[in-house]
Amino acid sequence: MATGACNPNPEEPQNIYDQPEFFAGYSQMERFGHGWSKALEQPLFLSLLPSLAGLRALDLGCGAGQLSVHLAESGASEVVAVDVSATMLHLARAERGHPCVQYRQASIEELAFEPARFDLVVSSLAFHYVADYARLIRNITTWLTPGGTLVFSTEHPIYTARLPGEGWLPEEPGGWRIDNYFVEGERTETWFVSGVRKYHRTLATLIDTLLRNDLRVDRVIEPVPDAARLRDRPQEAEHLRRPMFILIRATRA
Amino acid sequence: MATGACNPNPEEPQNIYDQPEFFAGYSQMERFGHGWSKALEQPLFLSLLPSLAGLRALDLGCGAGQLSVHLAESGASEVVAVDVSATMLHLARAERGHPCVQYRQASIEELAFEPARFDLVVSSLAFHYVADYARLIRNITTWLTPGGTLVFSTEHPIYTARLPGEGWLPEEPGGWRIDNYFVEGERTETWFVSGVRKYHRTLATLIDTLLRNDLRVDRVIEPVPDAARLRDRPQEAEHLRRPMFILIRATRA
Numbered sequence: 118m119a120t121g122a123c124n125p126n127p128e129e130p131q132n133i134y135d136q137p138e139f140f141a142g143y144s145q146m147e148r149f150g151h152g153w154s155k156a157l158e159q160p161l162f163l164s165l166l167p168s169l170a171g172l173r174a175l176d177l178g179c180g181a182g183q184l185s186v187h188l189a190e191s192g193a194s195e196v197v198a199v200d201v202s203a204t205m206l207h208l209a210r211a212e213r214g215h216p217c218v219q220y221r222q223a224s225i226e227e228l229a230f231e232p233a234r235f236d237l238v239v240s241s242l243a244f245h246y247v248a249d250y251a252r253l254i255r256n257i258t259t260w261l262t263p264g265g266t267l268v269f270s271t272e273h274p275i276y277t278a279r280l281p282g283e284g285w286l287p288e289e290p291g292g293w294r295i296d297n298y299f300v301e302g303e304r305t306e307t308w309f310v311s312g313v314r315k316y317h318r319t320l321a322t323l324i325d326t327l328l329r330n331d332l333r334v335d336r337v338i339e340p341v342p343d344a345a346r347l348r349d350r351p352q353e354a355e356h357l358r359r360p361m362f363i364l365i366r367a368t369r370a
Numbered sequence: 371m372a373t374g375a376c377n378p379n380p381e382e383p384q385n386i387y388d389q390p391e392f393f394a395g396y397s398q399m400e401r402f403g404h405g406w407s408k409a410l411e412q413p414l415f416l417s418l419l420p421s422l423a424g425l426r427a428l429d430l431g432c433g434a435g436q437l438s439v440h441l442a443e444s445g446a447s448e449v450v451a452v453d454v455s456a457t458m459l460h461l462a463r464a465e466r467g468h469p470c471v472q473y474r475q476a477s478i479e480e481l482a483f484e485p486a487r488f489d490l491v492v493s494s495l496a497f498h499y500v501a502d503y504a505r506l507i508r509n510i511t512t513w514l515t516p517g518g519t520l521v522f523s524t525e526h527p528i529y530t531a532r533l534p535g536e537g538w539l540p541e542e543p544g545g546w547r548i549d550n551y552f553v554e555g556e557r558t559e560t561w562f563v564s565g566v567r568k569y570h571r572t573l574a575t576l577i578d579t580l581l582r583n584d585l586r587v588d589r590v591i592e593p594v595p596d597a598a599r600l601r602d603r604p605q606e607a608e609h610l611r612r613p614m615f616i617l618i619r620a621t622r623a
Contacts, residue, residue, distance in 0.1 A: 136374070144525070215404050275528060275548070280543055280545055282398070286539075286547060288531055290549070291548065291549065292533055292547040292548060292549035293548050293549060293551075294539060294545040294546070294547055295528070295545060295546050295548065295612060296543070296544065296545035296546060296611050296612070297611055298528070298546075298608045298610070298611060298612050298613055299592075299594045299609075299611075299613070300610065318479065319592055319613070319617075320573060320590070320592060320613075321590050321591055321592040321616075324577070324587070324590045325589060325590050325591065328587065328588060328589060328590070333579065333586060334587050335581060336578060336581060337577045337578050337581070338574055338578065339552075339572055339573060339574040341552045356552075357550065357551070357552045357553065358549050358550055358552075359548060359549070359551050360550060360551055360552070360572070360573075363573075363574075
């Protein structure tokens with residue numbers, strides 16, 4: 118593939134946020150900056166968080182640190198905030214330093230912690246970049262204390278199951294096209310640049326993997342804009358037609 | 371709508387299986403008769419059942435009684451087997467009578483039982499005919515004993531979210547088309563006859579409604595044919611492309 122976005126080693130996590138052309142596009146998004154909490158799914162994500170006072174938290178794919186700082190400002194005693202992107206962490210440290218937040222550059226895949234290290238693990242829209250979901254969930258289960266909480270958002274299986282190219286059908290009657298739903302694994306897309314690597318998983322894989330790891334699923338949310346939001350952002354009417362994200366909260370038994 | 375299949379009163383459950391033209395088609399399906407356990411999802415459904423010895427069970431939408439008799443022959447002490455179709459119950463009583471199975475003609479919507487009446491509630495591919503899922507799940511929760519089990523299969527949200535007409539796209543590159551995913555409610559389809567009334571619900575509605583009713587979700591399965599099955603039934607390759615069913619087991623807290 119002739120693309121500057123693809124990682125030369127397909128076995129290694131792709132560090133797309135450090136790719137200048139991608140970053141130039143991504144950094145224009147409202148969710149990138151101070152508007153992060155206005156993103157469609159973020160109020161729902163925050164509603165899934167437990168009471169944060171005194172919790173030791175891990176933020177997987179912290180980006181520019183908005184959620185990490187929110188956790189610390191809401192009472193978490195310690196936040197380990199991890200991202201693979203030096204660009205994002207540079208921003209996080211410059212703009213969102215906090216004495217309880219420790220930023221660390223690493224891929225989610227290479228992390229190692231002692232068992233029961235955290236009371237809370239959060240991840241906002243990062244799991245679809247991780248190839249080995251089963252291993253990820255096994256790790257998180259180990260890192261959580263009994264009774265600890267996992268809250269994450271990820272791209273919805275219906276969103277990642279689209280064919281290469283655009284999911285929207287250009288012709289009447291329109292609609293959203295999916296295929297090869299049960300063929301899990303890498304699906305690249307063009308998002309600011311070509312070759313952005315994401316991983317499609319089925320819904321059953323997303324949920325059943327949690328259940329098989331002693332994680333009790335508490336909530337499942339598919340964000341959808343309400344009428345007031347649609348008045349302000351009519352372009353989000355497309356989010357009534359197919360789900361883009363799924364949010365899950367689970368508790369370690 | 372000019373169709374003999376629609377119920378004249380849209381508020382009442384549609385009794386499609388008593389419609390002769392529908393029944394003539396449906397009764398030709400392998401899953402209708404002795405081959406019921408060969409249907410794609412049935413081995414997985416049976417794998418979700420708890421140990422049946424001594425259980426009092428309710429089968430919602432029992433059809434010709436195959437699953438009800440399986441429960442009784444596997445040790446259930448009592449099976450209340452409910453279906454709205456007189457035609458199906460006639461067959462069930464004629465071909466699958468069992469001293470522990472009580473067949474009853476009723477719609478799922480009109481049922482009433484005392485609290486904690488059952489240890490197990492099962493339903494095979496009937497919930498997508500029920501308009502009010504929230505009420506259904508509230509009722510089932512009440513009817514179950516604490517620790518009791520619900521096992522059901524239903525049409526997958528991706529399957530019910532197709533536009534009117536065929537989900538498969540006729541032209542290259544093909545695929546499965548969905549739209550208006552978040553518009554829940556009635557979607558009619560042509561299945562042997564026109565106007566077969568089913569209800570689309572989102573995945574979050576399917577699962578989160580259970581969680582909000584003190585039902586702990588234990589397993590979520592999307593059936594897919596394995597290689598051996600595909601060798602015998604190459605036409606089932608379409609089930610790799612989009613999910614048709616979802617199976618869920620939940621336990622009452």
